[in-house]
Amino acid sequence: xxxxxxxxxxxxxPDVEExxxxxxxxxxxxxxxNQEKWDAQKHVDRGFWNTCGDVGMLLPSIPEEYGGGGGxxxxxxxxxxxxxxxxxxxxxxxxxxxxxxxxxLAYGTEEQKRRWLPKMASGELVGAIAMTExxxxxxxxxxxTSAKLDGDHYVVNGAKTFxxxxxxAELIIIVCRTKDEPGGAGLSLLVAEVADLPGFTRGRVLDxxxxxxxxxxxxxxxxxxxxxxxxxxxxxxxxxLQLMMQLPQERLIIAVAAVAGMERALELTVKYTxxxxxxxxxxxxxxxxxxxxxxxxxxxxxxRTFVDHCVxxxxxxxxxxxxASMAKYLATDKLCEVVDRCLQLFGGxxxxxxxxxxxxxxTARVQRIYGGTNEIMKELxxxxx
Numbered sequence: 001x002x003x004x005x006x007x008x009x010x011x012x013x014p015d016v017e018e019x020x021x022x023x024x025x026x027x028x029x030x031x032x033x034n035q036e037k038w039d040a041q042k043h044v045d046r047g048f049w050n051t052c053g054d055v056g057m058l059l060p061s062i063p064e065e066y067g068g069g070g071g072x073x074x075x076x077x078x079x080x081x082x083x084x085x086x087x088x089x090x091x092x093x094x095x096x097x098x099x100x101x102x103x104x105l106a107y108g109t110e111e112q113k114r115r116w117l118p119k120m121a122s123g124e125l126v127g128a129i130a131m132t133e134x135x136x137x138x139x140x141x142x143x144x145t146s147a148k149l150d151g152d153h154y155v156v157n158g159a160k161t162f163x164x165x166x167x168x169a170e171l172i173i174i175v176c177r178t179k180d181e182p183g184g185a186g187l188s189l190l191v192a193e194v195a196d197l198p199g200f201t202r203g204r205v206l207d208x209x210x211x212x213x214x215x216x217x218x219x220x221x222x223x224x225x226x227x228x229x230x231x232x233x234x235x236x237x238x239x240x241l242q243l244m245m246q247l248p249q250e251r252l253i254i255a256v257a258a259v260a261g262m263e264r265a266l267e268l269t270v271k272y273t274x275x276x277x278x279x280x281x282x283x284x285x286x287x288x289x290x291x292x293x294x295x296x297x298x299x300x301x302x303x304r305t306f307v308d309h310c311v312x313x314x315x316x317x318x319x320x321x322x323x324a325s326m327a328k329y330l331a332t333d334k335l336c337e338v339v340d341r342c343l344q345l346f347g348g349x350x351x352x353x354x355x356x357x358x359x360x361x362x363t364a365r366v367q368r369i370y371g372g373t374n375e376i377m378k379e380l381x382x383x384x385x
Contacts (some may be wrong), residue, residue: 007301009308011074011315019071020078023057027086038090038213042205043168046126048091053123058093059101066105067118072315073098073249077256084260087356089363090213092128092165094253096120100127102249103173103189107232107242112191116171128169130160130219131243140175140243141183145221147176147190153225154178154190156199159218162370166217167205170195173232174221175239184240189232192224199224210362247372248324252307252314254371255324258331258364259307262300262338265360269293269342272357289345296338303334322384329377332367339364 060075062068145158179186203218343350
């Protein structure tokens, strides 16, 4: 009898697997029982960040000297995958650990790294990055939020939207315009410690089609003063280049989550079609069901191996922006396709919120949008040809 060879991602080394088991236990114990509550309040409990910090789940790929786990991107990826396996789309782990912390690690001074990273690793500080503005979307060069130097402080004015962790974050990297120069030339990254900061206002937590428990907020800055030593980088105007250097990791994080979502959708659907009967036999015994699942399984397997290849390249420091864009675009496009086909096999039940496949369907759609739309990904890929 033919049996498909069990596949294990090559980056899942024993220590990575150990962290994955830890994350799985924490998600099962702390996240799954609270999911309905988090959905209703539109954010995870603030204490969940501290819990994850206490067990070493935050900043796993940041050096130990700054409070992190001292691992590689693989340690970020395994937590992302375990989060997907329990259908949790509320915890903004990837933004906090995989994105914000790495901007500070890459561009921060030694003093900045020692000031902020240990507190992010413990959960004392929750991180966010404020890029998107009303009317800008993927066009980062059109950012209008301004930061004008006034003595020892930057005075920040503007607005941001769609900010993950926005209502809970105490540390926010703001993409702002520090120079009156066109396009990306005048952009800088400024870190604001926003607890009780005058001029800083949090707007509403936004209602979304999916991810109801994820804190996605509006932010407003009105004459908000940030110390000039909070600038990331040696000089003003380096922000656009800094963003371009870090975006490949952000896009790979999205690809990792997408392929994990594909695998989760297939797991749910195979189980359901084995249990559900129609016309006197299991759904899985109908040719259409078998062929649909055969195609979805094959495509998921193919995407998995490509994304794993990209993870390997990134761990080696060899993942280029175009290939990261390929991974993000392909994985998220296929995620939406596979989840849609899986939901169809549930029939009417697939449209009911009580079935996890419905949540998977709603969660999947935004992944073709955030981190740069897939149309932008294709443009970036085309430029490399």
